[in-house]
Amino acid sequence: MIRGEAQEHVSNVNGVSTSSAHPPFIDRNASSALVRAYRGERGESTPVWFMRQAGRSLPEYRELRMGTDMLDACLNPAMASEITLQPVRRHGVDAAIFFSDIVIPVRLAGVDVRIVPGRGPVLENPVRSAADVAALPPLDPDALAPIREAVGLTVDALGATPLIGFAGAPYTLASYLVEGGPSKEQMLTRAMMHSDPDAWAALLSWCAEITGAFLAAQIEAGASAGQLFDSWAGSLSLADYTAHVAPFSQRAIAPARALGVPLVHFGIGTGELLAAMHGIGVDVMGVDWRLPLDEASRRLGDAVPLQGNVDPALLAAPWPVLEAHVRDVLARGKAAPAHVLNLGHGVPPTTDPDVLTRLVEFVHTHA
Amino acid sequence: MIRGEAQEHVSNVNGVSTSSAHPPFIDRNASSALVRAYRGERGESTPVWFMRQAGRSLPEYRELRMGTDMLDACLNPAMASEITLQPVRRHGVDAAIFFSDIVIPVRLAGVDVRIVPGRGPVLENPVRSAADVAALPPLDPDALAPIREAVGLTVDALGATPLIGFAGAPYTLASYLVEGGPSKEQMLTRAMMHSDPDAWAALLSWCAEITGAFLAAQIEAGASAGQLFDSWAGSLSLADYTAHVAPFSQRAIAPARALGVPLVHFGIGTGELLAAMHGIGVDVMGVDWRLPLDEASRRLGDAVPLQGNVDPALLAAPWPVLEAHVRDVLARGKAAPAHVLNLGHGVPPTTDPDVLTRLVEFVHTHA
Numbered sequence: 001m002i003r004g005e006a007q008e009h010v011s012n013v014n015g016v017s018t019s020s021a022h023p024p025f026i027d028r029n030a031s032s033a034l035v036r037a038y039r040g041e042r043g044e045s046t047p048v049w050f051m052r053q054a055g056r057s058l059p060e061y062r063e064l065r066m067g068t069d070m071l072d073a074c075l076n077p078a079m080a081s082e083i084t085l086q087p088v089r090r091h092g093v094d095a096a097i098f099f100s101d102i103v104i105p106v107r108l109a110g111v112d113v114r115i116v117p118g119r120g121p122v123l124e125n126p127v128r129s130a131a132d133v134a135a136l137p138p139l140d141p142d143a144l145a146p147i148r149e150a151v152g153l154t155v156d157a158l159g160a161t162p163l164i165g166f167a168g169a170p171y172t173l174a175s176y177l178v179e180g181g182p183s184k185e186q187m188l189t190r191a192m193m194h195s196d197p198d199a200w201a202a203l204l205s206w207c208a209e210i211t212g213a214f215l216a217a218q219i220e221a222g223a224s225a226g227q228l229f230d231s232w233a234g235s236l237s238l239a240d241y242t243a244h245v246a247p248f249s250q251r252a253i254a255p256a257r258a259l260g261v262p263l264v265h266f267g268i269g270t271g272e273l274l275a276a277m278h279g280i281g282v283d284v285m286g287v288d289w290r291l292p293l294d295e296a297s298r299r300l301g302d303a304v305p306l307q308g309n310v311d312p313a314l315l316a317a318p319w320p321v322l323e324a325h326v327r328d329v330l331a332r333g334k335a336a337p338a339h340v341l342n343l344g345h346g347v348p349p350t351t352d353p354d355v356l357t358r359l360v361e362f363v364h365t366h367a
Numbered sequence: 368m369i370r371g372e373a374q375e376h377v378s379n380v381n382g383v384s385t386s387s388a389h390p391p392f393i394d395r396n397a398s399s400a401l402v403r404a405y406r407g408e409r410g411e412s413t414p415v416w417f418m419r420q421a422g423r424s425l426p427e428y429r430e431l432r433m434g435t436d437m438l439d440a441c442l443n444p445a446m447a448s449e450i451t452l453q454p455v456r457r458h459g460v461d462a463a464i465f466f467s468d469i470v471i472p473v474r475l476a477g478v479d480v481r482i483v484p485g486r487g488p489v490l491e492n493p494v495r496s497a498a499d500v501a502a503l504p505p506l507d508p509d510a511l512a513p514i515r516e517a518v519g520l521t522v523d524a525l526g527a528t529p530l531i532g533f534a535g536a537p538y539t540l541a542s543y544l545v546e547g548g549p550s551k552e553q554m555l556t557r558a559m560m561h562s563d564p565d566a567w568a569a570l571l572s573w574c575a576e577i578t579g580a581f582l583a584a585q586i587e588a589g590a591s592a593g594q595l596f597d598s599w600a601g602s603l604s605l606a607d608y609t610a611h612v613a614p615f616s617q618r619a620i621a622p623a624r625a626l627g628v629p630l631v632h633f634g635i636g637t638g639e640l641l642a643a644m645h646g647i648g649v650d651v652m653g654v655d656w657r658l659p660l661d662e663a664s665r666r667l668g669d670a671v672p673l674q675g676n677v678d679p680a681l682l683a684a685p686w687p688v689l690e691a692h693v694r695d696v697l698a699r700g701k702a703a704p705a706h707v708l709n710l711g712h713g714v715p716p717t718t719d720p721d722v723l724t725r726l727v728e729f730v731h732t733h734a
Binding site for chain 1: 558606
């Protein structure tokens with residue numbers, strides 16, 4: 001019956017996805033508001049979750065993480081699962097997103113990477129040459145065991161609430177490897193892209209391989225959808241994105257794609273790349289706070305479900321200001337076949353969690 | 368005679384600027400390649416200069432600055448002038464840009480701001496409330512004396528090479544005041560914009576006043592053109608830019624506008640805002656490396672001279688890679704009435720200065 005419902009609404013979406021060849025995975029939580037919206041079906045209210053909802057904005061997260069290194073927390077199945085569940089319990093959001101870090105597959109492949117608090121992922125030995133790329137170790141599928149275990153624990157606890165798998169896109173992942181840490185404009189990364197196209201292709205292939213395996217493992221273990229984050233793609237021209245990045249993002253989602261669940265793609269400041277990013281073969285596009293959803297939908301032929309795009313800066317504004325903004329986002333989101341409300345970027349660590357809870361209630365009761 | 372030339376080519380530009388009511392300032396270096404291009408006239412070769420050409424990429428700069436605080440260097444007329452001249456001597460660029468910092472007018476108004484090396488402008492007491500804004504002191508025009516003196520020394524030494532005046536736009540300036548330092552996405556600034564529109568308007572009016580006086584002082588003292596940097600405007604939606612920022616940028620350029628020299632406006636990641644930014648009333652638009660110049664020109668009705676947009680990341684690439692990229696930029700720049708070659712962002716401090724010199728030679732000999 002649920003399967004029948006899923007097929008019925010999938011047929012309403014103009015070629016965004018087809019369900020005929022899908023393995024059983026397609027029906028995982030198919031009747032949930034989130035998965036239905038991701039499939040292009042508009043329900044009574046708009047589903048809502050928040051990027052980085054699991055994390056520093058929650059006191060229960062800060063307490064649990066105390067004394068545990070970030071990557072160690074991600075690789076501790078019980079802890080990663082509990083952190084993933086916290087915002088679902090507290091806010092009543094329509095989805096959990098798997099708590100992890102985009103460099104986890106890099107670490108699991110055996111590369112020396114750590115998270116420096118307040119800074120981000122840092123590599124002892126940045127990857128700058130063809131030889132550096134050639135020396136990158138393969139990812140043993142067995143190394144993903146703690147990820148599968150954490151996802152298994154999480155979906156058992158979530159029941160009818162879907163879990164979204166999480167992974168970084170090859171370009172964003174590569175930028176950490178090349179720069180050796182976070183960077184404002186990925187200058188060394190873009191230099192390598194043009195200076196040594198062969199090393200670049202080899203590096204992005206490696207990133208696509210490991211991040212693709214990481215995402216697929218989450219879906220195999222029970223996630224109902226997946227989101228690929230190309231956070232820094234906004235530093236690229238459309239030409240560079242299309243020629244040097246998109247083919248590898250496409251490769252990264254291939255294993256998840258084969259499992260049939262809906263996939264979301266998101267980047268920051270990527271309004272100019274929206275159609276190209278959708279073109280890698282995803283079902284849903286995330287939109288940051290810069291581009292109104294009606295304009296984003298127009299750029300995608302009004303045929304693609306959208307996710308976003310509340311300005312996270314307004315979480316710190318008085319409620320009436322935030323509410324007016326959210327009403328505007330919901331109204332513009334009606335231009336798309338379906339809309340999942342989210343922020344246009346991650347929850348700022350300083351956010352009052354009660355504001356997020358109130359926001360979820362508002363969205364759920366807003367027609 | 369020079370005046371006649373200027374009027375002749377100005378009449379060729381479709382309403383981009385009119386010269387009839389201009390005071391004598393308009394003819395300053397009017398026959399230079401730079402000013403002619405800014406007026407929309409295409410010469411035999413493309414003029415070229417580099418944002419942040421005066422600065423850390425030059426050993427003579429690092430030597431001169433040693434032991435001197437950044438803002439002290441900006442306020443020492445002999446030193447600021449010498450730093451401004453260094454890249455003109457070394458590279459043979461077609462313009463000098465006045466060496467300064469966008470917070471100089473803030474400092475000259477008496478606000479406690481300093482530049483922390485490797486970080487940027489930092490305020491002891493950020494401006495977060497209406498009371499904070501009301502307490503901002505006015506800028507005494509006499510305080511700009513060291514700026515006038517530095518510009519006077521510089522234009523005397525430059526002779527036929529034009530000097531471009533430099534100032535930050537109100538939004539970018541305000542973001543430093545509100546955040547208390549550099550920030551990735553100006554979250555507190557955008558929160559204030561929506562939470563307290565009156566305080567916001569008062570803050571941006573103050574910024575427009577002081578930065579406008581700073582720019583006009585440079586032009587009165589001898590600069591042949593001016594560039595307004597709204598570096599962080601790319602964090603804004605078009606709606607927010609238009610409603611809450613553009614009117615104040617327009618006010619900021621009014622005093623310079625009245626002096627008749629050509630004005631350039633530039634921001635990073637502002638492809639979506641290009642027409643709105645031009646709409647404040649400037650003659651030339653700077654374009655970062657993300658948007659190809661032919662597309663940028665199309666968005667401006669092929670009626671506006673452009674400046675840019677070499678990817679600074681490629682300064683670190685082998686010469687043939689950089690040359691191919693520059694050829695492409697020059698070819699696409701032909702879509703605009705005129706083009707001044709520049710980078711799409713400031714010179715990275717790690718740049719080999721010989722690459723910049725070679726680039727200037729290449730552009731000057733390229734048809």
